[in-house]
Amino acid sequence: MYKEFTTVSEISGPLLTIEEIQDAKYMEIVEIELAGGARKRGQVLMTSRGRALVQVFEGTEGIGLGQTRVKFLGRGMELPASPDILGRVFSGSGEPIDEGPPIVPDKRLDINGEPINPVARDYPTDFIQTGISAIDGLNTLVRGQKLPIFSGSGLPHARLASQIARQAKVLGEEEKFAVVFGALGITFEEANYFISELRNTGAIERSVLFVNLANDPAVERIITPRLALTAAEFLAFEMDMQVLVVLTDMTNYCEALREISAARREVPGRRGYPGYLYTDLATMYERAGRIRGKKGSITQIPILTMPEDDKTHPIPDLTGYITEGQIILSRQLHRRGIYPPIDVLPSLSRLRDKGIGEGKTRKDHSDVANQLFAAYARGREAAELATILGEASLTEMDQLYLKFSDRFEEKFVQQGEYENRSIEETLSIGWDLLQMIPRDELKRIRETYLEEFYDTKGKEEKPEAEGEEKES
Helix, strand or coil: CCEEECCEEEEECCEEEECCCCCCCCCEEEEEECCCCCEEEEEEEEEECCEEEEEECCCCCCCCCCCCEEEEEEEECEEEECHHHCCEEEECCCCECCCCCCCCCCEEEECCCCCCCHHHEECCCCEEECCCHHHHHHCCEECCCECCEEECCCCCHHHHHHHHHHHCEECCCCCCEEEEEEEEEECHHHHHHHHHHHHHCCHHHHEEEEEEECCCCHHHHHCHHHHHHHHHHHHHHCCCCEEEEEEECHHHHHHHHHHHHHHCCCCECHHHCECCHHHHHHHHHCCCEEECCCCCEEEEEEEEECHHHCCCCHHHHHHHHHCCEEEEECHHHHHCCCCCCECCCCCEECCHHHHCCCCCCCCCHHHHHHHHHHHHHHHHHHHHHHHHHCHHHCCHHHHHHHHHHHHHHHHHHCCCCCCCCCHHHHHHHHHHHHCCCCHHHCCCCCHHHHHHHHHHHHHHHHHHHHHHHHHC
16 A cells, blocks of 8 residues: 655655655655656655655656645556566666667566675676786686776777677687666767667677666666666576676766755765765675676676776776776877777786686787786886886887887887777787787796797797898
8 A cells, every 4th residue: 555645745866755754764755746646666764753855856846835746656666677688778767768669577576675694696707708908818807797897078988898898708618698787867969879789790689778868867867777687687597697887977876876865964075975875885896796606697897987097086996896896098198099098007907817828818818918018018017118208218128118119009008999809819919919028028927928929929920021122
């Protein structure tokens, strides 16, 4: 039996205060009927002493005191789940917006999910190939991992996320792969770009999209990522699919959280964000992973734009504590026309070594990655030294590493937006670059791998070079 009230006493931003209520529950869904007959949905944020605070998903415009009926539905926000959600586009509140039919649900799932027993979690160990060398080779994505992309305003994170969504796959297995995309407060152009890219490449057939645009109510952004993650849990743990979840832009989500916190008159934390920002983000990020006895998995790539490119801002700072690494985009590389502008040195995948090696990628992968990191870092140091003292002050070896770092960015980091490199191609490019460095400098690679890959490539290239000289 639904309970209905007409006792709205206060409207503050996206929030309603309702008096003289009974038995309202935290996170309970309410239906709000305006004087003209229009309906909106909301969710109970707090109850105390016969009073309920409700956040309205579609905004409070048109709601009047004494003229509005509020019906408490006795349940939380739910997603109608069915295999038919694949290939569909939904609004940020879960309504179909692709002119398709309504979803006939197999079951209805609470969007807040169910806590996973830590003992039941399976450790992420399986390599996911994104086709992007800077990720696959050096900051490897592992099935069940949460690996955010830290970007900045104007950087091509949308293009990168779209490329990952198109190309990502688990090697050596014919398992079903799906992509769940959650758009949080992005522009129509960005959303249309994602949808068009997935449709043009046929990837839309294995995708589910939830789109909250910049002109949609900010409060709707609170439920959009939870709808996306609930859809991912259904596909992964009910349909045994390997699911990649892309959420962009988490900064817009946190801004919406700050707006609601201010409307509730809560004591602000760092830079005005609520003190529970860390906990709130963790409730979503920790929904990634694998469960023992289940074939499916959820891998998360949240994208956030760092205000003023500041890594110490509360959003990237707290995200870094919760997730297993980060991919950082560089404005400097972007200005030089390098795509994707991934800055590999501050980027990190804490699970890289669990997902690479013999039987997963290739036996020399770890050594090659470590050597490329070391050589590129030394080249960057030489570049900084040359900026201060001039290139003439560099030793011959420093100049060699400086050339290596430039070539590394041009050949390894840079690649086409539709270029899908296999891990074999990525490692081959890495070995080609390492030919620039004398063998006795390659101290991070085992001798057996040098014998197999370094010398062999050198012997293969010499006859070609001699042949070219004869022809000339």
